[in-house]
Amino acid sequence: MEPAFEIVVTALLVIAGTFGLIGSFGLLRLTDAMQRLHAPTKATTVGVGAALIASVIDLYLYRSELTWQELLVAVFLFITAPITALFLAKIHLHQTVPRDLLPPTGTGRDWATFDQTANGPTPELPKD
């Protein structure tokens, strides 16, 4: 195997480890819940992403296997991580932040998670 690729794989693994560490450290260090939300996303995106790319390259070059699992894992993580963050933020807004401290949304409606106005026509089940 080319040393250059070895360096790439190694570098990717180091990046992955570093971002994982930074993410964990941030989770400990940051004070506000909203700030803390940012820390683990670094670990999941760049951290895990780099490790997965390293795995793909390594498997392809070492064992001549082209695997799709890593790609799927990455796609799956990228889809789910924001959702987790969204729900954590929603709960945070609901349970800890006083309503009057929230900035205005700039539209006619409230923040989505508080908005209680009716949504469209009277709800009814589709016929089919």
Next chain:
Amino acid sequence: MSLALIAALPFLGALLPGLLIRSGRNACALATGTVTALALLMLGLHAPAVLSGEVIHTRIEWMPALGLNANFFLDGLGLLFAGLILGIGLLIILYARFYLSSRDPMGQFYTYLLLFQGAMVGIVLSDNILLLLVFWELTSLSSFLLIGYWKHLPEGRQGARMALAVTGTGGLAMIAGMLILGQIAGSYDLSVILQSREAIQASDWYLPALVLILLGCFTKSAQFPFHFWLPHAMAAPTPVSAYLHSATMVKAGLFLMARMWPVLAGTPEWFYLVATTGLVTMVVAAKIALFKDDLKALLAFSTVSHLGLVTMLLGFGTKAAAIAAIFHIINHATFKAALFMCAGIVDHETHTRDLKRLGGLRRLMPVTFALSTIAALSMAGVPPLNGFLSKEMMLEEVAHTAWAGQVWLMPAFATLGALFSVAYSLRFIAHGFLGPVRKDYPSKPHDPPFGMWAAPAVLVLLLVAIGLAPMPVAGWLVDAAAGATTGGLVHAHISHWHGLTPALWMSVAAIGGGLILLSAHRPLMRAWLATPRPEAKRLFDGVLEPLATAARGVTQGLHDGALSRYFAIATVAVVTAGAAAFLTGSHQGGTRAPTPVDLVPVVGWFLLIAATVALVLRHHDRFLSLVFVGVVGLIVSMGFAYLSAPDLALTQILVEVATVILLLLALNFLPKRTPAETGLARRLRDGAIACAAGLGSGGLIYLLMTRNAAFPSIADYHLANAKTGGGGTNVVNVILVDFRGFDTFGEITVLGIAALVIFALTETVLRAGPANDRLLGWSQRHRQAGDRHPLMFVVATRMVLPIALMVGIYIFLRGHNLPGGGFIAGLVVAVAALMQYMASGFGWTSARKRVEYHALIAVGVLIAAAAGVGSWFAGRPFLTSAYGYVTLPPLEKFELATAMVFDIGVFLTVLGAVMLALASISRIAVRAGERVSATPYDVDLPGDGYGDR
């Protein structure tokens, strides 16, 4: 045609009435009648062979190691009884069609009747005494259902319970007796036992076996002192009484005595036990019958009396007496069934069965009067009817029998019994039908429609025919049945005139005395009412009530409905048993060296312990507990993965996900905190039990893991045969779908049932009641989010759905060779679907599904069953799997196994079960006020007019 089929037909047919009642009462009765008629026809096809002296056998091996085989045989005795059961059964079905009112659930009635009929036919056709016992118990159970058919009547329920208690107890005694008999004879096959007369009668165990078997027979045939249940069973609808007490249930005891006659009869023990009981029963019951005002009670006691008569004859142990007994069984069946049906008609038309309120029906109900009179005269033993013939034969036998050296004793008592019999039979006519027409009947009486009196009319015609021409009409049947009973060739000589024999004089005395007794009935009745009598029901209750109270005390002490108590009892029992075994046995330390400790397991172990401890400490906060439970589940899954059990790990993690989601949904409707309900002492006690159990199982696992197993493990067999035998390299999956496929089949069935139970429980909660009220008044403690279904979440789940489905299919397809399989795939797809429901709400999402979850479960189980049954067509046992390799360009060569079809069944059942659980919880949510979303997401869309407001 197989005899087994004759016995099975009523059981199979019992499925029909319940279904056909939807097509109307006529269709239901017709179907039931067709089943019985078909069985009767099949029996009739065997009749010529049996009558020519042949014995027909059908042998099916069931559990040969236990001596329990489904062996049937048909001889003259079996033919007679099966004919009576099916023939009178047919008439009863016709009668019941007209008797039952529109409020009575007729389908249920016919179902019970056919079950009972099948059990009776089973008794008389069994060639294996263990099989016979099974059918015997079935008659007790099905007669319980029949007697208690009018569930709303307390008498019906109590009568049914009493009949079950008495006949059931007798049945238990008989099981013991039959087992002894089987041990002596060395076989449980009747045809073998019937050949072992000498061995049985010479055995020391003869008397215990005899007593135990007779207990069974006497309780079933209501012999003194067990006769009390039969009158109480009269709370049943009349068709049931007519069937059970003329031709079937109570005759089962007589049948068994006749069946066992060749081996048990002929000894002094037999004579004194059976003949004495019969004689006492005959006289006592006949006397009581005379003083009963209720038509059915009169007939009930007369039945007991006539059963006593037959029992006595069988007790004599002579061939001639056995012939008389068989003949009287036929005659009794005809006149008693007819009389019961007539009593039912009177009850149906006048709304009373009380003789004191009846009388004068002769002109109002001429047909019923004619039928009743002929049948009652036959019962009284008036020539030339058939009752006279068999009574003469009985008296003839009695006249030659001495009891303990006293020649006068038996004839005197038998004449007394016959005298009472004449008196009550004539009273049935005189007080019911004769006399002046009254004005105060509860309902205006008139003859019923033809359908209702057709059945008794057939029987009356039959009894007249037997009476007028006994030899051509019934002689052949008596010969065949008596021949089979006594085990030899028999030629009965039944005639009206035997000359001036003692029997004739006794008969004359009985009729004359009976008339005198009837004319003096009023003062006698007064005297009877004035004398104190033991009340059977009170005595019975007095015995049974303390027993029931004690049983209830034990049951409620152990099962008080609190889950924690069941757990505590079970845990303490297991721990005690384990501790006792450990402390009394010897044990040594393990022989295996422990493996070195790595960092990863230590971390996992620490997390596991920490989560468990935290769970115990913080269990009042339910959401937090769920988090800790999740941690435990994840560590366990990781443990599986670490210990090279990927299948288990995959399953565990998916089960965790599905469980946590479902629990979260359920917790929404429960208090968020568990209140402290128990005191410190109780918590300490429970804690001690839990700790002991935990330490015990921990110790056990430690002991197991530090030594080699005592037996060679079956793992090697599975490893060696998975590829060659099951065609898969994933041993776990091959075990699930092939080696232990039957277990899996059972498990998915249980899973499906569990899901249906959840659905049913929800159904109950949603019915009007306190739980429903609480849901209707539900108010969320927390403020609800405005966007219940956030756009981001919805879009993400839609994107994940195809990925998850693909993963599911992939895991399913590779399951046979690599970790995966139907169970895991089912869970993956279920979780993917769960996410859609979470994202857009249940209402919106389920409106877009095409398949009902119930159907999914059913189809899954059916596919799995079909995969199993398929192997039958290849001549292999259930669930044998076959596999082969297929090349389908452009794909690589791949394997197809029938086990895969089975796995599809597993997949569908798992999916259906999880989704049905979700659907059930969602129904609760909707009841609690959850709105059904009209759109997939609750956010403002640009341009929909709402964002700008």
